Amino acid sequence: MARVLGIGEGLFVLAFIWVLCLILCIALTRAQGSISNLGPLAILLAGFLTVVLVFIPREPEVAAPDESVKIYDYSVIYRFGLISVISLFLIIGFVLYLTQYLMVPVLAKPIRRLRG
Structure with missing residues (x-):
């Protein structure tokens, strides 16, 4: 059976049922x-x-051992590292954009009184 992170589809069914509930x-x-x-x-x-x-x-509960040869992709570590660094800089850039451009206070200018 297909497993995601070592978790079977039954747990996903239970999670879906409880979220829907x-x-x-x-x-x-x-x-x-x-x-x-x-x-x-x-x-x-x-x-x-x-x-x-x-x-x-x-x-x-215990799956039968698989006798097939497993091939590991070690470059995935570098991909995840690159994605995490890019995500970190994206969050930093978004926070700087919010603080420097969107949250700049706009002060009211006093209106001169007209004497008439």
Whole structure:
């Protein structure tokens, strides 16, 4: 099975269910009438689905060892280093842009009184 960072797709399904449940619960907090009871019902349903999906796994916990040859790409370290340096300078540049150009105080000029 495909794994992302060593985590199976079941955890992503559980995370999606809980995020959807929390969004539904937050959206229905101020609802009027019987529809406001769907929030706690969604939490109970997500809890039940979590228990079912945790206690009835489809695969063994320990994956079978792979006998294939793994080829590692060591240049990815340099790519991540370059991306992190570029991201750091992007954040620094954005902060400097905000402080130097967008947040410059504009002082009011006094209006001369007309005597008439």
